[in-house]
Amino acid sequence: MKSLSFFRSLLCLVALSPVTLAFGGLPEALDTLRSVGPEGQGNEAASTAWNEAAAAKPEELVTILAGMDGANPIAENWLRAAAGVVADKAISEKALRVPALKDFLMDTSHDAASRTLAFDLIQRADADVASSITPSLLQDPSAALRRHPVGRLIEEGKAKLEAGDKALAIAAWRKGLEGARDQDQIDELAQKLRDQGEEVDLPTHFGFLMDWHLIAPFDNADRGGFDVAYPPEEKVDLNATYDGKGQEAKWVSFKSEDEYGMVDFNKPFDMLKNVVGYAYTEFDSSEERPAEIRLGCKNGWKVWLNGELLFQRDEYHRGMKLDQYKLPCQLKKGKNTVLVKCCQNEQTETWTVEWQFQLRICDATGTAILASKQP
């Protein structure tokens, strides 16, 4: 034994055993797990509570899943791990309560994460039940759950095409595209439809903002411009001009022609280095509502919505992808302003030329929120 005596260890472990923990019961254990916070807050109590939750009976599994509703991501992981232990044991003993899990899954008032976990468990325990549920998930609030019916429709379309029924193939893929929220599936469906001569409007599907006003160049020597509040951060005046880096900085109109909504500063401003640019647009929302601004950018960047800084990141040329950053926000009814600061650094390698971003507005599922008025 490393440091503890056998007797002392035994006493400690008995003190923490489920026998004593049971007095608190599962609800209290779940409350404890949901109480964890940043930087390890609540870890000690959670460790004990986790033993209680992981020892829950199969019929209590949905209670643990429900505990994930509204939990922060850290608490959610504590609960997910406990649910996994309970489920593993239940599945091995053929005691998993599939009907209860199905009811939980179909209740969309529960969080996407817990419902997705419920589906995964159903799939492990009874693939036939999971298969029967799958078509109903095409418009689900969970993007992860949508992948299952979309994947099936992709295969269905392939089978129809191989059978010579192009119309049914297109219908399956159209239906799949309506439900698809992940780029890999959207790209595959768009390609298949286009191969059959169909038109696909990806900017609308994703909800990219395509029309912008751009201004540059401001100085970003030694990457210092990232922290400098240039005039557009104080006030956006599309008629104003400023002393820029080596030239006058003025606003120009820019319409993205890229179907993934790329806003490329290099096009109007040439291939500049050590510079800062800003992009401004307005978005008209038909209602006040929660939303996400989703950004892809490999330059240093900041994003403001209605003058509020949502997030900033000073990383350069490490990679870019769709929905790289998801910024929860609240849209106002009517006009909303979006300002993006996009910084280019000093690197000269061929893979550091890009000075660009792509931005879309959607809900938490990834469903595009379209402007009620086009600019």
Add this chain to the structure above:
Amino acid sequence: MKSILSVLLGAVASLPVASSAADWLQFRGPNASAVSADDVSPGPKLATAWSVDLPGRGLSSPIIVGDKVFLTASSGPEQETLHVLCFSAKDGSKLWERTLSATGRTMSHKKTCVAAPTPCSDGELVYALYSSNDLFAFDLNGNLRWLRGLTFDYANASNSLGMASSPVVVGKTVVVQSENDSESIALGIDTATGKNRWKMDRPKAANWTSAVVWKGAVALQSKTGLTGIDPMTGKVKWDYQDGAATITSSAVTPDGIYIPSNGLTAILPENQSTSQLWRAEGLKPGTPSPLVIGDAIYVVNGAGVMVKASIKDGEEQWKLRMKGPFSGSGVASGQFIYIANERGQFQVIDTTAEEGEVVQMIELDDTILATPAISGGAVFIRSDAKLWKLAGE
């Protein structure tokens, strides 16, 4: 409700076990030296004892505690599902698996993945870190003791290419590097509570190297050099500031540290400073990290050539062309080095042969980017799809 007896039996079963020389507790084993301390060597000729399928990708190495092999993997469309796996070292049977979810960013270069850092253990708990900055502490029986989401705590601590630095545990502190262009940090985390003992700013630069342990100090490598810190307090004990690689990690022996810096630079830290023992600018390690056996250091350069050099002065002694390319590093036991190339060709090198010699090659028929582990006269190596135990014959 469990009976008292079953609780007591369970308690006995979950008592901490002492670590032994056969254990391989972290990336590149004892002190991150890549050299086994086990008296039993796999030797020159190995055969597959068992292999198991894995539920996800990974560049992380297996670690071995007693008769258990621990491994991480990641799966899902965005590599968002994080697995911690425990297998029997004897027969490869899965003892337990825990599945959690990434709370940090999962984006990475397509060659790597979220399960890139190797877990570490103190013989009582296993600390599993991922590129998403999620850190989980499980006991050897799969009970979750604590967890952290470091990007949840520090929102800009991430690298869009992915991170790979493996944690080390020294005494009662897990040392974690989350080094990147933006919010670049290292943390000392209390093994008992999962809370910070200390947090320090690190150079703002992407960094994929892993720490080595030298005489109780944890040596953190970055583009600026190698910094020895007290793991309990985070205080700097010594600092080498002449630059260092950001992919290839250092080699370590009781006599010094061999840093991929200006070629290869040997230093001796002492009295809050470091002295340079020698520098060999021609010894340029590629992606694999160097290791020391006896009085020689072995470097694999970018062309897949293994170079043997003296640890006294860095003078080259022989060169051996191997079949590359290599992403994973070699590990050693006795006179043998074990390394797998990206094509899944596992190679055994006899370092005592006059010009070095590849004495065995095993075709594992899968892309391998990971570093092996050694325990109990066997080598453990993983791909994205499989984990193998290759036992000495």
